[in-house]
Amino acid sequence: xxxxxxxxxxxxxxxxxxxxxxxxxxxxxxxxxxxxxxxxxxxxxxxxxxxxxxxxxxxxxxxxxxxxxxxxxxxxxxxxxxxxxxxxxxxxxxxxxxxxxxxxxxxxxxxxxxxxxxxxxxxxxxxxxxxxxxxxxxxxxxxxxxxxxxxxxxxxxxxxxxxxxxxxxxxxxxxxxxxxxxxxxxxxxxxxxxxxxxxxxxxxxxxxxxxxxxxxxxxxxxxxxxxxxxxxxxxxxxxxxxxxxxxxxxxxxxxxx
Numbered sequence: 001x002x003x004x005x006x007x008x009x010x011x012x013x014x015x016x017x018x019x020x021x022x023x024x025x026x027x028x029x030x031x032x033x034x035x036x037x038x039x040x041x042x043x044x045x046x047x048x049x050x051x052x053x054x055x056x057x058x059x060x061x062x063x064x065x066x067x068x069x070x071x072x073x074x075x076x077x078x079x080x081x082x083x084x085x086x087x088x089x090x091x092x093x094x095x096x097x098x099x100x101x102x103x104x105x106x107x108x109x110x111x112x113x114x115x116x117x118x119x120x121x122x123x124x125x126x127x128x129x130x131x132x133x134x135x136x137x138x139x140x141x142x143x144x145x146x147x148x149x150x151x152x153x154x155x156x157x158x159x160x161x162x163x164x165x166x167x168x169x170x171x172x173x174x175x176x177x178x179x180x181x182x183x184x185x186x187x188x189x190x191x192x193x194x195x196x197x198x199x200x201x202x203x204x205x206x207x208x209x210x211x212x213x214x215x216x217x218x219x220x221x222x223x224x225x226x227x228x229x230x231x232x233x234x235x236x237x238x239x240x241x242x243x244x245x246x247x248x249x250x251x252x253x254x255x256x257x
Contacts, residue, residue, distance in 0.1 A: 093133035209245025
């Protein structure tokens with residue numbers, strides 16, 4: 001098991017250094033393996049009442065920065081550790097342009113209707129109690145100083161990355177065994193299949209196939225949302241694969257909630 005008091009270990013560092021110092025140095029460095037670096041991100045908070053778990057790859061540098069800003073604010077206000085971690089998670093998880101795209105995708109599959117809310121955007125505001133926002137890699141992972149994209153190296157085949165999954169992600173899943181899991185990205189799908197193969201989840205809980213909400217994935221998102229016709233798609237976009245995944249998501253969702 002990993003150190004369960006990582007925030008306690010880094011709280012004074014976060015409080016006494018600027019955001020630039022925290023994100024442009026080794027102050028929050030946890031581990032290094034070759035060109036891969038793992039930096040502490042204050043994302044330990046778990047919502048034990050969550051009905052839905054939205055799973056990304058790992059917090060990128062923008063999300064990492066937003067969470068650290070929130071943690072610094074919480075420390076300055078002398079909030080409790082639990083409240084600081086909640087504040088940091090809600091501020092950093094899927095923030096920026098990704099949040100808008102994610103909200104559109106979740107509304108399109110009708111998640112908000114199933115949960116009885118007006119829009120999935122409320123999962124980031126008035127209905128945070130319904131959702132756990134997380135990543136299969138809880139910490140900020142950089143390769144040669146750039147955000148890890150989830151494929152090279154493969155998470156399950158790299159010693160450092162797989163250890164992060166085993167040490168941080170699986171223990172979280174064990175605390176939310178009955179929730180619906182929505183993976184964002186092929187690499188995340190593979191990790192959830194791995195977790196399912198270990199018996200922690202069943203396949204019906206995993207709504208795999210949602211396009212990753214990154215702006216770089218704009219065409220797949222537009223097709224999934226019905227905003228771009230099939231005959232206008234580039235060769236890089238597999239419409240049949242998206243259609244099949246969408247059908248499976250809608251079928252599973254209708255049976256789960």
